[in-house]
Amino acid sequence: MKNTQSLKGGCICGQVKYQITDKPLFTQACHCKDCKVITGSSYVVNTSVLENTLMVEGEISSTKLTAGSGAASRAFFCTKCGTYVYTDYDSAVGRLTVRTKTLEDPDKFPPQAHIFVKDKDPWLNLSEDVNCFEEMYDAKTTWPEESLKRYSEYLKNRPK
Ligand SMILES: [Zn+2]
Numbered sequence: 242m243k244n245t246q247s248l249k250g251g252c253i254c255g256q257v258k259y260q261i262t263d264k265p266l267f268t269q270a271c272h273c274k275d276c277k278v279i280t281g282s283s284y285v286v287n288t289s290v291l292e293n294t295l296m297v298e299g300e301i302s303s304t305k306l307t308a309g310s311g312a313a314s315r316a317f318f319c320t321k322c323g324t325y326v327y328t329d330y331d332s333a334v335g336r337l338t339v340r341t342k343t344l345e346d347p348d349k350f351p352p353q354a355h356i357f358v359k360d361k362d363p364w365l366n367l368s369e370d371v372n373c374f375e376e377m378y379d380a381k382t383t384w385p386e387e388s389l390k391r392y393s394e395y396l397k398n399r400p401k
């Protein structure tokens with residue numbers, strides 16, 4: 242444990258449990274049409290972590306998804322209750338994306354950015370001070386310096 246206490250989370254039935262053993266990199270809300278379908282709701286909140294900091298226990302299954310944009314990902318679910326726990330996006334090399342609200346204490350991780358706000362539900366009002374992007378942002382100018390540094394250092398030494 243380097244930067245924070247180990248974070249815990251899991252699915253709704255308790256079969257799948259996980260720990261995140263280092264500070265997450267970034268948390269964002271996505272309002273795109275795919276995330277609406279996947280969640281059955283207005284948006285998803287996702288927390289990006291280094292791939293070697295997510296320890297999952299319990300029986301999990303996965304399925305490959307292709308987004309409207311053509312981007313591929315693998316979604317991981319509890320085999321018993323179907324809670325969607327995390328995603329491995331092809332585009333996010335060296336990272337895994339945890340469903341923030343599966344954390345035991347998700348309120349510690351409010352979205353640092355809202356993306357695909359062009360698809361946001363019209364009745365959903367975001368406060369003026371949140372960081373909104375019509376589509377995607379450039380991580381270099383949006384992520385905290387510390388997260389960018391930790392991620393690039395990890396990629397340099399990433400086991401093949
Ligand atoms: Zn479950």
Ligand SMILES: [Zn+2]
Binds near residue numbers: 271272274276277
């Ligand atoms: Zn989305």
